[in-house]
Amino acid sequence: MSLFDLLFLACFGAAIITVGSILYLCFRGSFRAAGKTLLGLMMFAAAYVLVLVGFSLAEPRREVSVGVPQCFDDWCITVEQAAPLDTIGATRANGTFYVVTLRVSSRAKRVTQRENDIDVYLLDDLKRRFEPSPSGQQALTQAGLAGEPLTSTVAPGESFESRLAFDVPRDAHHLGLVKASHGWFPVRLIIGEAGSWLHQPTVVPIRG
Numbered sequence: 001m002s003l004f005d006l007l008f009l010a011c012f013g014a015a016i017i018t019v020g021s022i023l024y025l026c027f028r029g030s031f032r033a034a035g036k037t038l039l040g041l042m043m044f045a046a047a048y049v050l051v052l053v054g055f056s057l058a059e060p061r062r063e064v065s066v067g068v069p070q071c072f073d074d075w076c077i078t079v080e081q082a083a084p085l086d087t088i089g090a091t092r093a094n095g096t097f098y099v100v101t102l103r104v105s106s107r108a109k110r111v112t113q114r115e116n117d118i119d120v121y122l123l124d125d126l127k128r129r130f131e132p133s134p135s136g137q138q139a140l141t142q143a144g145l146a147g148e149p150l151t152s153t154v155a156p157g158e159s160f161e162s163r164l165a166f167d168v169p170r171d172a173h174h175l176g177l178v179k180a181s182h183g184w185f186p187v188r189l190i191i192g193e194a195g196s197w198l199h200q201p202t203v204v205p206i207r208g
Helices: 003-028 031-058 135-143
Strands: 070-072 074-086 091-106 117-125 161-166 175-180 206-207
Touching: 003 031, 003 117, 074 135, 074 206, 091 117, 091 135, 091 206, 117 161, 135 161
Parallel strands: none
Antiparallel strands: 070 074, 074 091, 091 161, 117 175, 175 206
C-alpha cells in the first residue's frame, strides 16, 4: 500500500466523520454550524480534486517492459509475449491478430487471489482503443490456446497463463497493452494511481 493509498483512506475516513457531524448538527438544530462545516468539507474536497488532477496531468505515461510484473496488492499480471498473426486456425483477422500471452500470479502467503474488476485492451499512438476480438478469442478457445480466464482464482505463490486475441488495423502503430479497472471507486480518486481521473494509463509496449 502506497503513501497515496493511505492518504486517500485518511481523507475518506475524515470526510465520513465530517458528514456524520453535519447530520448531527442538523439534528440538534445548529444549522449555521452545520453550514460552516459543510462549506469546509466542500473546500477540502475541491482542494483534493485539484491535487488529484494536477498529479494526473503532470505525470508522464508510465511504461513497463514485457516480462515485468505489474502487481496490485498481491495479485500480479505479466505480459510474457505478443505475436502478430493473420489467422488463428481458420479465422482470419480484419487487420492483424495480436495474441498476447499474460501470466497471472500471486505473491500472497495464505489467501487465494482473484481479480474480477479487470479490463485489458490495446492502445495505439492515436489513443485508439482495441478490445479483445470475440472471433479471435473463440478461435483461441477452439484451438485450446486460450488458457485460463483472467478472472480465475490463483492460489498463494501459484500462477496461470491466459491468452487474449486483439484484431488491430494494419495502420495502428506503437501498440501497448493496458490493464485497467471497470469501476471508478476508489481507483479514480487515488492521487498518483495509474487509473486515477485524467491520468495516462500504464502501458506495456508490444509493437513499435
